[in-house]
Amino acid sequence: MATLEKIRSKGVLAAAVIGIALLLFIVSDALTQGSSYFNKSKERVGEIAGEAVDIKEFSAAMEQLTEVYKIEMGATELDENTTAQLRANLWETFVTEKLLNSECKKIGLSVSDEELNDRLMGNNIHPLIRQRRIFADESGQFSKQRLLSILSMLQQTPQNEEMKKQIDDIKNYWSYWQRVVKLNILQEKYNMLLAKTLTANTIDAKLSYQGRKTSYDVSYVMQPYFTISDSTVKVSDSEIKERYNKEKEQFKQDANRSFEYVAFDIKPDKTDYSEGEKWINKLSSEFKTTTDVAGLVNSESDIMYNGQNYSEKTVPANLKDFAFGGKAGDVTGPLFANDTYTMARIMESGIMEPDSVKLRHIFVAKVDESKVDSLVSAIRAGADFAELARKYSANQQTAAKGGEIGWLQAGSVSKDFDQAFSKGINDVFTIKSVQGTQIMQVTGKTSAHRKVKLAILERKVVASSKTVSRIFNQAKDFAAGCNADEFKKRAEKNGYMIKTASEVAETANGVGDIQHSREVIRWVFQNDKGDVSDVKECGKADIVAMITEVNKKGYRSVEKVTPQLKAEIIKDKKAEIITKNLAAQLAKTPSLEALAPAIGQEVKIANAINFSSYQFGAAGFEPYVIGKVSKTPVNKVSAPIKGNAGVYVISNGNPVNVAQPFDAKMEIMQLNSRTGYTLPYMIYNDLKEKANIVDNRLNFY
Numbered sequence: 001m002a003t004l005e006k007i008r009s010k011g012v013l014a015a016a017v018i019g020i021a022l023l024l025f026i027v028s029d030a031l032t033q034g035s036s037y038f039n040k041s042k043e044r045v046g047e048i049a050g051e052a053v054d055i056k057e058f059s060a061a062m063e064q065l066t067e068v069y070k071i072e073m074g075a076t077e078l079d080e081n082t083t084a085q086l087r088a089n090l091w092e093t094f095v096t097e098k099l100l101n102s103e104c105k106k107i108g109l110s111v112s113d114e115e116l117n118d119r120l121m122g123n124n125i126h127p128l129i130r131q132r133r134i135f136a137d138e139s140g141q142f143s144k145q146r147l148l149s150i151l152s153m154l155q156q157t158p159q160n161e162e163m164k165k166q167i168d169d170i171k172n173y174w175s176y177w178q179r180v181v182k183l184n185i186l187q188e189k190y191n192m193l194l195a196k197t198l199t200a201n202t203i204d205a206k207l208s209y210q211g212r213k214t215s216y217d218v219s220y221v222m223q224p225y226f227t228i229s230d231s232t233v234k235v236s237d238s239e240i241k242e243r244y245n246k247e248k249e250q251f252k253q254d255a256n257r258s259f260e261y262v263a264f265d266i267k268p269d270k271t272d273y274s275e276g277e278k279w280i281n282k283l284s285s286e287f288k289t290t291t292d293v294a295g296l297v298n299s300e301s302d303i304m305y306n307g308q309n310y311s312e313k314t315v316p317a318n319l320k321d322f323a324f325g326g327k328a329g330d331v332t333g334p335l336f337a338n339d340t341y342t343m344a345r346i347m348e349s350g351i352m353e354p355d356s357v358k359l360r361h362i363f364v365a366k367v368d369e370s371k372v373d374s375l376v377s378a379i380r381a382g383a384d385f386a387e388l389a390r391k392y393s394a395n396q397q398t399a400a401k402g403g404e405i406g407w408l409q410a411g412s413v414s415k416d417f418d419q420a421f422s423k424g425i426n427d428v429f430t431i432k433s434v435q436g437t438q439i440m441q442v443t444g445k446t447s448a449h450r451k452v453k454l455a456i457l458e459r460k461v462v463a464s465s466k467t468v469s470r471i472f473n474q475a476k477d478f479a480a481g482c483n484a485d486e487f488k489k490r491a492e493k494n495g496y497m498i499k500t501a502s503e504v505a506e507t508a509n510g511v512g513d514i515q516h517s518r519e520v521i522r523w524v525f526q527n528d529k530g531d532v533s534d535v536k537e538c539g540k541a542d543i544v545a546m547i548t549e550v551n552k553k554g555y556r557s558v559e560k561v562t563p564q565l566k567a568e569i570i571k572d573k574k575a576e577i578i579t580k581n582l583a584a585q586l587a588k589t590p591s592l593e594a595l596a597p598a599i600g601q602e603v604k605i606a607n608a609i610n611f612s613s614y615q616f617g618a619a620g621f622e623p624y625v626i627g628k629v630s631k632t633p634v635n636k637v638s639a640p641i642k643g644n645a646g647v648y649v650i651s652n653g654n655p656v657n658v659a660q661p662f663d664a665k666m667e668i669m670q671l672n673s674r675t676g677y678t679l680p681y682m683i684y685n686d687l688k689e690k691a692n693i694v695d696n697r698l699n700f701y
Contacts, residue, residue: 046091047694048098055700058090065090067169068176080516084509087701091507097183099687104190111185119181121147126181134173149400159365159394162435194683195676205667211611211630216652218606218629221596222619223582224646225574233570233577243565244558251556256503257524258549260487262496263514264475264542266468268339268461276461280334280341283457287343288331293455301457307418309351309410309451316456319344323452333457340460348453355410357420358444360403362388363395365436372430372437379428385441394436407444421445475535475542484530487546503551506698515539518701525698578647582640590637592651608656619645 045058065086066078078086104110119126121144129135130142134150154171158164200208244251268276283300290296297305315323319342322332326346333343362385364372375392379385386402393399410421416431423429423442431438463471478490491498501511506525510517516539523533524547533545558565582599589595596603606617611630616622622643632638634652641648 042699044694044696045700046094046696047692048095049102049691049693051098051102053094058094061094062087062090064172064176068173071169071173081509084518084701087697088507088509091695091697095688095691095693096684099684099691100183100186100190103687104186107193109186109189109193111182111189115185116178116182119185120178121151126184128181128184129177132177146400150397153396160435163394191676191680194680195672198672198675198679200668200671200675202664202668204671205664206662208612208667208671209662213610213658214630215608215610215656215658216629216634217654218609218617218650218652219592219603220606220619220625220648220650221592221599221601221603222643222646222648223578223599223601225571225578227600227646228574228577230570233573235566235569235573239569240562240565241558243569244561247565248555251561253503253551253554253556254505255553256505256551257547258500258502258504258551259524259545259547260498260500261511261520261543261545262475262478262491262498263511264471264478264496264544266463266471266540266542268463269467269470272464272467273461275464276341276459277334277336279459280343280457284334284343287345287457293345293347297455297457300459302460303456303458305455307347307453309353309421310454311355311410311449311451313355314410315452315454316342318342319454319456322346323454324349324450338460339462340458343457345455345457346452347455351451351453352448353410353421353451354445354448356407356446357423357442358407359405359417359420360385360389360441360443361395361398361405362393362403362439363398363436364392364439365394366434368392368394369437372439375439376428376430379439379441403441472535472537472542475544479532479535479544482532482544482546484532484546487532500548503549507695511538511543511545514541514543517541517543520545522698575642575647579640579642582647582649586637586640586649592637592649595637595649616643619643619648622648625650 043055045053045055047053066083069082069086070076070078118124120129125142125144125147129147132142135142135147150170151174153167154174156163156167158167279300283296287293287296294305294307297303310323312320312324318335318337319332322330322344323346326332326349328346328349331343331345333341335342362375364375371392375388378388389399389403393403398405408417408420410418416433417440419429420440420442425442425445428439428441431440478494478496482490488498490496499512504521504524506521508518508521511520517536520533520536520538520543523536524545527533527547529547529550531547533543536543536545582595585595585598589598592603604618606619609616609626609629611627613626614621616625619625622645625641625643625648628638628641629650629652632650632652634655636651638648638650641650
């Protein structure tokens with residue numbers, strides 16, 4: 001079997017690793033050509049730091065990325081959401097690549113061929129290569145020998161179309177990871193250089209050490225803000241405006257739009273259900289009696305019949321009792337559930353068969369098929385299968401492993417392999433194809449389980465063309481001549497539900513969970529506030545939308561953030577009230593034990609708190625309160641402290657000092673490590689903000 005097909009069949013990699021790789025993706029050198037198109041704005045996907053991104057370049061990169069993703073995730077097809085996410089990741093990768101290359105070029109930072117080769121196949125192979133399952137041995141561990149063996153295929157001359165396709169796939173796959181590793185190395189170098197631009201000093205080190213030197217078990221009483229009603233606190237427009245101006249930088253936004261829409265779901269109607277019932281009733285008698293079950297099912301049913309065997313795990317749940325409680329010839333149905341009409345017929349029962357078999361093979365090319373009989377005879381006579389595979393098999397990947405294919409599950413490969421499940425250990429059989437003959441041997445089997453051969457006649461009721469047309473016309477009538485003033489009135493009159501999509505970015509994949517609705521987003525960003533769309537056909541729904549807001553890149557308006565600002569001001573005013581009340585109460589009851597019942601609260605404890613703590617016990621994120629801990633004398637009751645959830649009064653107890661003495665060198669190393677982790681991210685965001693990025697993907701996708 002082809003190496004990449006093996007990867008597909010096993011689903012090789014965790015999504016987290018894929019995510020990292022996607023962000024490091026580099027387009028091949030061949031894709032960066034075609035600069036003559038860059039001056040044509042209509043063919044530009046965008047512009048990054050003055051460098052144009054051509055649609056042909058982007059599309060070719062997307063095609064390559066899609067194929068690699070399929071291999072890594074064991075997929076044959078990608079759904080709409082996955083494709084959209086890959087496209088978004090690819091754009092971010094273009095941005096990262098071009099910004100990084102631009103910065104590294106300025107300072108003369110690069111990756112040499114010798115350095116790259118060492119990380120790809122030398123003595124210091126990069127983790128991204130070591131993690132590829134394609135380069136793993138039988139134990140699942142990375143094998144440099146296997147890596148080099150697979151790469152040697154790239155130098156071979158293909159003997160047939162199958163081999164040519166396999167070599168092309170590996171070439172594309174390897175090219176991708178070469179560039180991923182190269183960019184990763186460059187990124188590491190750049191990040192390391194940035195980390196060296198800032199360093200902590202001994203003063204920083206002492207402050208860091210002192211911050212965690214002493215920890216306290218802190219007793220506290222907290223009066224929550226919610227104990228005061230919002231209605232008792234007044235906030236003026238001028239206060240909101242003043243707070244807005246003070247915090248304006250927090251309210252930056254990219255361009256976005258809001259819109260309302262009516263979705264006309266495309267569902268089957270009564271007529272469609274009636275037609276489905278007629279269909280199953282019409283075929284019921286024939287299905288029970290026909291001798292050509294396969295012909296009937298394969299021409300009529302949603303589920304094809306190819307003689308497959310169902311186990312108790314794989315049989316449809318609603319047919320399990322019937323399948324394993326009946327005998328050959330028994331029929332059940334018609335049944336109706338989940339918009340689906342179903343009948344089933346037991347073709348064979350009492351089957352005992354394993355769920356998986358372990359196989360090895362020798363692939364004999366068409367030109368050498370005269371050797372097949374001799375090889376089969378030699379194997380049956382006791383010849384060493386592995387040695388014969390290494391010598392005669394045309395599939396070099398498996399030949400290197402003595403022909404080992406590994407474990408195959410029932411139904412996971414072509415029907416030609418089904419016979420393996422009825423063979424015994426060490427049995428030999430052959431499978432012929434236009435490319436040649438595979439000599440197969442069973443080397444292992446799981447324990448046998450009950451199975452049944454089942455023919456299923458099934459059809460899901462879907463909206464007919466007449467129903468689809470009727471729903472479209474319904475949406476068309478709603479949209480015809482509709483304007484902003486009429487949109488809500490028409491919807492209410494007809495009983496249609498209006499849904500809202502707020503502050504949607506132009507890169508959004510679509511509307512809510514409605515499939516194939518990206519076209520709605522494109523329309524929204526190409527029209528103006530108050531415009532009502534024509535009907536947008538979105539797979540299982542027709543949509544009519546009305547634009548309600550057009551928000552440019554810049555700052556959110558004060559009106560937009562008024563609720564947030566008002567809540568902040570209310571909390572501040574509540575803090576003032578509570579602080580004043582607690583101070584007065586403390587004058588009367590100066591201990592926590594006396595204060596708590598006086599205000600209807602209880603004394604709680606936050607253990608092991610020091611200046612470096614991130615959480616204040618069960619109270620959660622309270623940095624200001626944590627800061628006050630180190631300034632409060634032991635066994636003394638503090639003044640009221642404004643926190644996130646309420647106002648606190650604290651008292652430190654049980655001080656514990658760390659046993660480790662001050663080590664300036666170690667402290668500086670830890671501080672620098674922390675800076676090295678965050679600084680590259682901050683600088684990248686700064687570069688991105690200043691790069692004058694133009695994103696025209698909306699014109700193409």
